[in-house]
Amino acid sequence: xxxxxxxxxxxxxxxxxxxxxxxxxxxxxxxxxxxxxxxxxxxxxxxxxxxxxxxxxxxxxxxxxxxxxxxxxxxxxxxxxxxxxxxxxxxxxxxxxxx
Numbered sequence: 001x002x003x004x005x006x007x008x009x010x011x012x013x014x015x016x017x018x019x020x021x022x023x024x025x026x027x028x029x030x031x032x033x034x035x036x037x038x039x040x041x042x043x044x045x046x047x048x049x050x051x052x053x054x055x056x057x058x059x060x061x062x063x064x065x066x067x068x069x070x071x072x073x074x075x076x077x078x079x080x081x082x083x084x085x086x087x088x089x090x091x092x093x094x095x096x097x098x099x
Contacts, residue, residue: 040082
């Protein structure tokens with residue numbers, strides 16, 4: 001039972017740390033000029049890195065139809081980012097983890 005409790009506590013602490021980190025990033029993006037553009041660039045970079053990693057690690061690959069067009073892939077990644085980055089007034093508040 002103690003090991004199960006410790007496992008559950010580790011999951012809770014990890015979730016809280018993730019939530020706290022996301023809150024810091026969201027606050028920075030909302031208040032610092034240029035930070036939204038930096039976030040978009042980082043998302044696009046990670047999007048392209050992920051495809052490279054998948055190609056190296058597996059022998060099955062699902063790719064977007066515009067794989068030969070990196071600028072199109074970046075535009076697609078940014079479109080996804082923009083669709084999920086609505087103003088906070090339009091989003092429901094995330095639940096607070098209870099301790």
